[in-house]
Amino acid sequence: MKRIVAILVLVATCNSSFAQEAEVYQEPSKATVAYQEYREKTTRPPYGLEKVLMMIKKIEGNDENMALKQKDYLTLSLREKFTYHMINAESYSQNCDAMPPVLDAEKKIFAQLPDAFGEYSWSERQLNFLHANRDSVMALITESVGRSNRVGVNYKKAIIEINGREMIPLLISIYNRDHKDKDILTVLMILMKNNEYAPFMTSASYKKLYADGESSYHAFLNFNTANEELIIQRANTFYNALPKKG
Template sequence: MKYLMFVAAILGCLRLSAQEEPPEWKNPSKSSLAYAEYRRKLTVPPYGLAKVKALIDKIPYKEDDSSPMENKDYLPLSLREKFTYHMIHAEISAQNCDVRPPIQDEDKKIFGQMADGMEESVWSDRQSKFLISNRDSVMALIKESVNRSKRMGANYKMAIVEINGREMIPFIIETYNKDQKDRDLLTLLMLLMKNNEYNPFMVSQSYRKLYGDNADYQSYIDYNKGNEDLIIKRATDYYNTIRK
């Protein structure tokens, strides 16, 4: 049933799109497409994974585009199992029928917004409240999982923004420096500075370009050594102000 409803929603979007003149789109390069896929990958926590997946498969589709696990199944879950559930299943559908052109040279950019890895779904109020009220445990579980998998997926980065996990700045930098591949970790650092209104960042040229009046979801700065070093330095300076 959930599959049929998903297909119906996709067909509806396609019908809406067909009514408009298609734009002239250029296909991105192979390296750009590969990086786009890399940005959107999730990290799947191991905590009670088989049990949580089985419970997710039982969730009925609702007409209000929500798919919450019933309390009789959700409440008995341990904290770690609930963390797994929230990281792999967002309860609210936020499907967007807007046809967006593909991003060119995605692998050469540092974006102002992170990639959406949740397939156009968002956490419900219940899920957000769990993450925020258990933020210390959430940060500990993210660190534990990332140290095991050597990867901080899109869902983990989204969770850090959700809980304002600014205490994780050194860990984010450490994770990035291991291979310097995931530039959304740099985006995550900037979002933490932006959301906490760190003034040296708020008055910067980077902030104006990424989050100013003319910015959109594709706004970016070039990926180069200078911008990389500047983001890390600013984030480190910001962290040093909050740990005093």
């Protein structure tokens, strides 16, 4: 009898918890949904795009295996490989359900970027390509962004992966066109964090966003002129202090 009562109490508690969650849930605004979709957009490089899309189409439907066979992969030029990597992640990793849009996301500067490929991520072969061809990857991103004036989430991920700190002026230039893509500010902060830039590492912004690794995926700064200008100023100072080639 005691066990039955305990179970009923547990069920009631769970139902109460679910009811409370339902009560506090707020439908995101159209602006929030639109901005979330904007954040998740990738950029398709033009280099051999039709050829690469045809090759990817042949491996679609393989569920957890979205990798070209090595013999087919080796037929691609460097530019075509870049396109392939930017639009097709090979490694499948089961993730939890996608998180719903964060309320007022358009008014926030997030600590982390959204996923670029859903349940897929770059494989070891793909990461090796990015690092082995770091200068070429930065040059191709620069060339592509120069045409589209857009830095897709896949490009942002690639810049962070290869520690593309040389691209800070371009990122700031693209951001300053309309101040819309606040994830560019996120990239700037991650680059400073990954390079252990002292003025950023000792800042209140760092402590709020990255001091706790687990919570950083939900952390954000409020978007306002002061935070925007401070991030850009620190990133510029960081870039200007970098050793220059040649």
